Amino acid sequence: MPQDSAAVPGVNRPNITPLEIVRAIVLIVALFSLGLWGFVSWPLPMNLVFGIGLPLIVLVVWALFLSPKPVLRLHPFLRAVVELLIYVAVTLAWWAMGQGWAGIAFAVVAVGAGLISGRRALS
Template identity: 35%
Template structure:
């Protein structure tokens, strides 16, 4: 007597760790640009707002690094700290306002305001996509 066979062909079934390709759309690109510009904004603020060499270098490197670490721990899709939607919103708003305020403090309020508006729109779209 032969053993029963499954109707599924297991050779074509992907394993449990198979990676599905993720589609990258225009909103994902805008989101990446907003994040990169936010980090650039904090570094540029450190360059212009502080005297060179010691305090400036600390803020040129430290401000974007601190923002990136906070974003990774509390806002990133792969963050090690489980955060609800309210916590993610608070972290993102704080980082966006910090980058916008950096532009205002160095004398470019229009750049700061435009950045905050674009970041807010991309943030709302991202949160709506995550809430699905």
């Protein structure tokens, strides 16, 4: 018989919203996309540098500025600019691979999730 999921004293569970799940999926797709672009678009020695290095750089930038508990707090508009730069890089990577529609689809979902999240943060 399953137990009730009643609140346990002294245990704080984070409330995860569907928007946070979508934003996490956008980040994973962005990292995958940049890694794929790095491995596919460059010759052998440089494909390792771009395929591994670029997703790592984006992950560090995300952790520093965009994560739910960022290391460095930015003004919300600067935070949006950093986020948009990552989305532009991913969209251009898809376009460079000849998959323009995938880039547009990623941009629409990512910017839409970013706008909704930004509006919630400002209100």
